[in-house]
Amino acid sequence: MAASLENPDELDERERTALKTLLKRLADDEFVLAERYTEWQVRAPSLESDLALANNAQDELGHARLWYDVLGDVGLEERDLVYERDPGDFRHSTLVELPFEEGDWADAVLRSYLYDVAEDLRLEALVDSTHPKIADRVGKIRSEEEYHLEHAQNWLERLADGGEGRERLQDALDRLFPYAFTLFEPCAPPRGANEASGDEPRAVDPDVEDDIVDLGLRDATLEEMGEEWLSIVVPYLESLDLELPVDGRADDGADEFEFEVTEAMLPEERGRDGTHTDAWFDLYDEFTHTYRELERTETTRIMDKPE
Amino acid sequence: MIWEVFRQEKTGQYHTHCGNVHASDREMAKQFAAIQHGRRKPTNSLWVVPREEIGEIDSEDVAFGGTTDKSYRWATAYNTTGRDASEVVESEDEQATAERQRGDD
Numbered sequence: 001m002a003a004s005l006e007n008p009d010e011l012d013e014r015e016r017t018a019l020k021t022l023l024k025r026l027a028d029d030e031f032v033l034a035e036r037y038t039e040w041q042v043r044a045p046s047l048e049s050d051l052a053l054a055n056n057a058q059d060e061l062g063h064a065r066l067w068y069d070v071l072g073d074v075g076l077e078e079r080d081l082v083y084e085r086d087p088g089d090f091r092h093s094t095l096v097e098l099p100f101e102e103g104d105w106a107d108a109v110l111r112s113y114l115y116d117v118a119e120d121l122r123l124e125a126l127v128d129s130t131h132p133k134i135a136d137r138v139g140k141i142r143s144e145e146e147y148h149l150e151h152a153q154n155w156l157e158r159l160a161d162g163g164e165g166r167e168r169l170q171d172a173l174d175r176l177f178p179y180a181f182t183l184f185e186p187c188a189p190p191r192g193a194n195e196a197s198g199d200e201p202r203a204v205d206p207d208v209e210d211d212i213v214d215l216g217l218r219d220a221t222l223e224e225m226g227e228e229w230l231s232i233v234v235p236y237l238e239s240l241d242l243e244l245p246v247d248g249r250a251d252d253g254a255d256e257f258e259f260e261v262t263e264a265m266l267p268e269e270r271g272r273d274g275t276h277t278d279a280w281f282d283l284y285d286e287f288t289h290t291y292r293e294l295e296r297t298e299t300t301r302i303m304d305k306p307e
Numbered sequence: 308m309i310w311e312v313f314r315q316e317k318t319g320q321y322h323t324h325c326g327n328v329h330a331s332d333r334e335m336a337k338q339f340a341a342i343q344h345g346r347r348k349p350t351n352s353l354w355v356v357p358r359e360e361i362g363e364i365d366s367e368d369v370a371f372g373g374t375t376d377k378s379y380r381w382a383t384a385y386n387t388t389g390r391d392a393s394e395v396v397e398s399e400d401e402q403a404t405a406e407r408q409r410g411d412d
Binding site: 046047051147151 | 328329330331334335338339341342343346
């Protein structure tokens with residue numbers, strides 16, 4: 001078990017890189033998903049569902065802030081992490097950046113389900129993090145995430161009940177499922193680390209992901225979390241009579257749930273390695289638009305500490 | 308379907324009507340109510356009740372309190388010396404307030 005990684009000045013290069021990589025995965029996912037959720041404002045099927053999703057978006061923004069704030073300890077400020085960041089440096093899964101088609105509520109519901117199950121697993125794996133700030137913040141985030149998952153499941157079960165709702169869910173599943181696998185893909189190291197391999201997209205460095213676990217920052221590997229995620233979402237989606245767009249179930253009749261994700265099932269753009277869909281660059285332009293238009297050079301802070 | 312929402316701020320207090328939500332069933336109603344009515348004000352508990360399950364009787368249906376003078380119901384209608392009914396004296400302010408709040412119509 002590694003020692004506490006609390007003091008940022010005492011971190012060596014390997015530790016800093018692992019910490020940055022982990023936090024960018026977490027923060028960027030939450031931030032970009034919240035940006036997308038926000039597009040449903042005044043467009044959701046009812047006032048109530050509008051407010052519920054807006055609430056979840058606010059939660060995710062708050063969580064992103066908590067994680068970005070920890071990156072502040074290693075010298076990265078909000079400005080550099082959001083408004084003046086190279087969009088190719090973002091490490092979120094491409095699941096969260098895909099645009100919603102107009103009125104496609106089934107997409108929003110299914111996407112949040114796929115994401116929130118993964119979110120729950122990775123937060124669980126951070127509860128005993130060797131980085132005290134990470135461990136401290138997990139509890140607060142988890143209690144809000146419970147509502148998100150419940151919200152998604154309640155909607156899923158009702159939409160899947162029949163007719164057009166089920167068809168729309170199936171369409172969304174066909175489109176989103178491959179992108180959801182990227183939640184568990186390894187990250188390329190953040191810029192500034194290992195600059196020698198400066199090719200675009202940056203080469204994935206499996207060592208960073210190993211380091212995250214070896215240093216005790218998170219206590220489950222991507223593979224372990226990915227397998228657990230599959231063992232939850234696959235039976236659940238099948239119980240709703242939805243059909244998976246890819247067949248990874250092992251047919252050896254074993255009692256244990258087995259599902260193999262192959263390279264061919266994954267989309268080209270994975271986010272974690274810096275490859276993104278075109279929609280991401282449009283979204284980035286959109287949320288940085290006002291900052292640029294007003295010629296800002298720093299961000300406004302309302303709260304001193306992001307509690 | 309409309310669900311009326313009642314909020315309780317602290318354990319032991321009454322649930323007070325605070326608005327409503329549209330939802331297809333009880334589970335969704337509870338979930339929506341939590342966001343719409345329990346997020347910004349102190350909340351210990353919420354009730355959601357289908358609007359059509361609420362029975363109502365109003366002042367057009369019935370003369371609340373009757374139509375004849377029943378001031379004998381009010382402690383303030385009695386003169387006391389304080390020795391024979393000290394508890395009435397003690398609660399007189401409270402009674403007077405309640406009477407004012409009841410209105411005169």
